[in-house]
Amino acid sequence: MKREEQVLLYQFRDEEKLSAIREALKTLRIKCRVLPEEAYGQKIGYLLGMKGFQQTKTKDENFTFPHEVMVFQHIRGKRLDEVLGKLKDSGIPPVKFKAVVTPFNTLWTLQRLCETMQREHAAEKQEKVAPER
Numbered sequence: 001m002k003r004e005e006q007v008l009l010y011q012f013r014d015e016e017k018l019s020a021i022r023e024a025l026k027t028l029r030i031k032c033r034v035l036p037e038e039a040y041g042q043k044i045g046y047l048l049g050m051k052g053f054q055q056t057k058t059k060d061e062n063f064t065f066p067h068e069v070m071v072f073q074h075i076r077g078k079r080l081d082e083v084l085g086k087l088k089d090s091g092i093p094p095v096k097f098k099a100v101v102t103p104f105n106t107l108w109t110l111q112r113l114c115e116t117m118q119r120e121h122a123a124e125k126q127e128k129v130a131p132e133r
Contacts, residue, residue, distance in 0.1 A: 005079075006031040008047055008071040010039065010110065017092060021070075024090045028083060030075070035110070040065065044113060045106035048073055053106075065114045073101040096121065 007025055009032060012018040018034065025032045039047060041058030048071075075083055080100065088094070097117045099105065105113055 003074040004031060005029075005075050006033065006048060006073040007075070007083075008033050008035055008044075008069075008073075010035045010069040010071070010114075011037070011065060012068050017068075020090055020092050021087065024086050024092065025083070028086055030083065040111040040114065041109055043107060043109055044071065044101060047071075047110060048101065048106070050106060061111075063111050065111075065118075067097050067114075067118075068095045069097045069099070069110075069114060069117070070095050071099050071101060071113070076100055 005028075007030055009018065009021065012021070012034065022032050022034075033047070035047060038058060040063045041061075042056060043053055046053035046055060072080060072083070097114070099113055099117060108116075
């Protein structure tokens with residue numbers, strides 16, 4: 001049985017870009033869900049609608065993450081390349097923060113996933129900037 005492919009979209013403020021992404025995913029028969037800003041306190045598993053996850057009360061933190069985020073479920077390898085290629089071919093500006101769902105990060109809150117991606121991007125940038133010896 002083929003698992004349902006799904007993409008979570010978070011912090012997309014540009015309606016035109018959001019609409020273009022939704023249309024591109026629709027042509028690939030991929031379910032798409034736009035998350036509200038306050039979703040950061042929920043676990044990825046809950047946001048994906050997975051069994052065994054329940055909504056949690058969001059701690060009243062002032063979490064702000066100004067970047068657009070795409071989270072891919074059951075999309076990897078060649079299929080992920082196909083999806084990213086379709087977005088690019090549709091003229092959609094690149095989304096910097098992307099993640100693939102794993103058994104581990106389903107247990108994380110969206111906030112933890114965002115913070116982890118931000119740290120990884122910062123570390124990547126440092127590696128690129130570091131002078132060679």
